[in-house]
Amino acid sequence: MTYSGYPAPQAPPPPPEDGRWQPARVDPVPGTEYGLVQIQVRPVVSGLATGSMIAGIGSILVSLLVLCFGSAGSSAGWGGWVAGAFTVLAVLLGGGAMAVGYTAMRQIRRSGREGKLRFVGWGQAMAGLACGGTGVGIAVLALGFSLLVQVS
Known part of the structure; x- marks a missing residue:
């Protein structure tokens, strides 16, 4: 199913097994079903x-x-x-x-x-x-x- 001519949004891919990146938090974008993922950065x-x-x-x-x-x-x-x-x-x-x-x-x-x-x-x-x-x-x-x- 498409949404306004574009493919339907999908969940982000899972993080790699070695843990190179991990999401710290997900902020929803108002008025959409999307979110902004903040990546946790190692020191x-x-x-x-x-x-x-x-x-x-x-x-x-x-x-x-x-x-x-x-x-x-x-x-x-x-x-x-x-x-x-x-x-x-x-x-x-x-x-x-x-x-x-x-x-x-x-x-x-x-x-x-x-x-x-x-x-x-x-x-x-x-x-x-x-x-x-x-x-x-x-x-x-x-x-x-x-x-x-x-x-x-």
Whole structure:
């Protein structure tokens, strides 16, 4: 049977067996027999949180290079220069990790409201903040140590 020249409306297909999507609710469209299906969307891990954690770990690794090159080159006189160059890189990475981690925490806190995507990854954002700050601290202390050893 047709309805005004079009096929009769049918029920939506059942969701896939693997549960990729599930209807959250069905809002009826006034004056028709149709409805608007709101799909339930799973939470997504924040890319900012992941990037913050990766940059923070990179900051710690570069700060260890500051310590290694600063102590290895202190007797030859080039340790302070190389350690200073790597300190700049470690501080930039660590500062970026802390800024992006803070932004990710704001993004996660504000997400999930009605009609918005919900982000997760609070722990990754915190790890990015902690690793970024640790990397900056180690780099600055290692630079001070390498300059102190080079002078004496």
